[in-house]
Amino acid sequence: MTGPTTQVERGIYVSALDLFSIGIGPSSSHTVGPMRAGADFRDLLAERGRLGEVTRFGCRLQGSLAATGIGHGTPDAVIAGLRGLRPETVDPDEVHGRWARLDAGEVLLVDGVPLRAADIVFAPLSRHAGHPNSMVLTAYADTAAIAEETYLSIGGGFIERIGEPATDAGGAGPTPVHAYRNAAGLLALAEGRSIADVAWDDEVALHGADRARDGIAAIWASMRACIERGLRTEGTLPGGLKVPRRAAAGWRAIAQRGEPTAADEALAIYALAVNEENAAGGRVVTAPTNGAAGVLPAVLYYATVQGGFAPDAIRTFLLTATAVGSIFKANASISGAEAGCQAEVGSACAMAAAGLTALRGGTPAQVENAAEIAIEHHLGLTCDPVGGLVQIPCIERNAVAASTALTVSRLALLGDGTHIVHLDTTIETMRQTGADMSERYKETSEGGLAVNVVEC
Template sequence: MYVSAFDLFSIGIGPSSSHTVGPMRASLDFVKRLRETGDLAQVRRIGCTLYGSLGATGLGHGTPDAVVAGLTGLEPTTCEPAQVRGVWDAAAGAGSLALDGRHSVHFEHDDVALEPRTRLQHPNALTLAAWGDSAVPLVEHTYFSVGGGFIQRDGDDDDEATTEVPLPYRNAAELLELCDERGLDIAQVARLNEESLRASDEVDARLDELWQVMHDCISAGLETEGTLPGPLKVARRASPLRTRLQNTESENGRSLPGEWLLAYALAVNEENASGGRVVTAPTNGAAGIIPAVGRYYLTFIDGANAEGMREFLLTATAIGTLFKANASISGAVGGCQAEVGSACAMAAGALCAVLGGTPQQVENAAEIAMEHHLGLTCDPVAGLVQVPCIERNAIASSTAVTAARLSLNGDGTHVVSLDAVIETMRQTGLDMSTKYKETSEGGLAVNVIEC
């Protein structure tokens, strides 16, 4: 299989790909089906039930707002983040909701219900229902938000990521074999797959657009001061850190790449925590790692350029496909190892590639990065993508750079394969207690007092 770069990396809004972007897309799909079947005009009331992790941490992740925004026709890729914030309360206060932006239906606050103790086939599940004049729903569909903003409707065969391409691969061993047989590097395999789906110029333009949004997100975070939304009152640190770095460098005339790397990651995840515009990479909770390492490459590596950034993103895509196909990129399924661990591996492999690494060294870099995230839990305090998520992205960015440089100091030979570590991550996620998988029922979430 292969997951396109433009599915794995999607432009959206914070704070969560699985709890914000995915439910928003599910609502959009539900309304689209109502419109296409001709049932939209008959709807008098709409309702949504959030199950499992969506119910447990949905309030902190803004899930009800995302659901309501999607029902009104807002798209995560194109909407202004401010349009989504508070839309649940606003619709309930008005007593009505403009379904699909044009059909008014009755709406109350509890038309979005939270059922954290009820778990369906996937921990991120929601059911959307529409009623007419009868007590029996006109239409009802259940969706699973399977990570990274991807959704799957109950009863469908597979999620939206499946793509037919000329150079598919099921695991890292097959990917390396393709590279060896065809005389290609990993980014070239990904490019040939992308170019089977769209023109080469479009591939470049869309990769450039993704990087521009990532770059702009870093810049916005570096400039914005204040406190993040929510009860924790977490102070933004990226902007003060930028100021300190600029002052220090001005005084001693020496750049500090490692500290800037941390600032870049903090900037993205502070923007994400504020519900701002981010690129899901491959999730929102881990959205700071790939942009931070990418900006580090462009800023501090001699010879870095736009073509190198395309190679960076394509290599990350090829590696991300392996995690999505063979394990998970959802914190509610595999813990934070599935989010931050996957993103760290993608960034490490991508950086190794643009620094001249062979496919074997790239695979080794990704393996090193993932191996040292095994068992990482997802236990956000207050259900917010803030503590420990923001710092975790900064630390993982540093790990990615270290993993890339460590692999470049070898010849690609190593004991643990990337396939072995991905399978270990999958098994570890299955064994991990649900209280450590984005439910706010264990770990830091219950040991840190919310102030």
């Protein structure tokens, strides 16, 4: 696995600095992942001393990356990656619009190498070993291929390069200290302490206390900036649907009303703000994906705005959510192309509910209960973006899920954490449901709303 820090054999914990990676919209799997793949391929060529020999690049997008790639900005992302740009630091304006220029017949240069529209091939019916998000990058010297790599975009901006040796083999590199594999194991470790404490142990082992603390602060600063930028930005979102932004107008209307803001209303507007920014290709944080990026920041912003965003509260929320998200990623999926939107918005709702419950003093058992209720009521949720854009139903779906996370947390805190259906059972059910789900409902825009909504 390349890009974010890899998981290791000792445990499944994915660092908060990786699960909540700072990138750009509109999609973690279709924009952030392909950009990382392009940059990784460029790095490989440079490491092998062959970058200067390249006279042509080729890119074959397969499966969902091809089916909805244009709407998700995938060709733009690949081009940016081949140019050496990184999602964590790139100016979004340096990414978007390149494919449109190629498609119009323009030739772009990548390190002096001409790139044409014909160099990017869309093959929606092709897959690598059945994976829904695969892409093949090839470098040519004249007519001879001098390098070729196949990448999988596995959700949340994470990528895998086929045939890449495990970077942690033999114990190389820092590893998490806790070896839990599921929620039951996490609860056992959290006995007498909090889930955030367990996660903090792993963050310190992976990064050291100072870097972990600074990294979490940077993640929250980016989330908060995204919300506040969305609350003041108006206009129409890019793409053929002509979807108007609503967060700024809604927030202004609330301010003019001069009345206390209802919780569900505030949560909805915060989530809309984030996902409108994402749909516009702006700076967002995967939480755990771009398509679900509004749920968790909206809940955290709502929960802490009156308390002044205290660092301890932010860490408790984000670390708890990270531990829960790691379990989803390891035992099911956080990718809509793999398991439908239950894997994206469903996982995000569970993570947000868990974080909020911990922030409000819930026990580890109540936190696990909150995550279970949240995902239980997202089972079977499909991913069928209209027009291949992360707009309908994605933006409103984040707003609904943010409100659900608050309701779920309240339910969990009413009890003592004792419940019949456990989180591990529900995550396994989500995995099975995703495996049974028709490919038409997995980010391909071939079923559901995507084919029943008439585009104007």
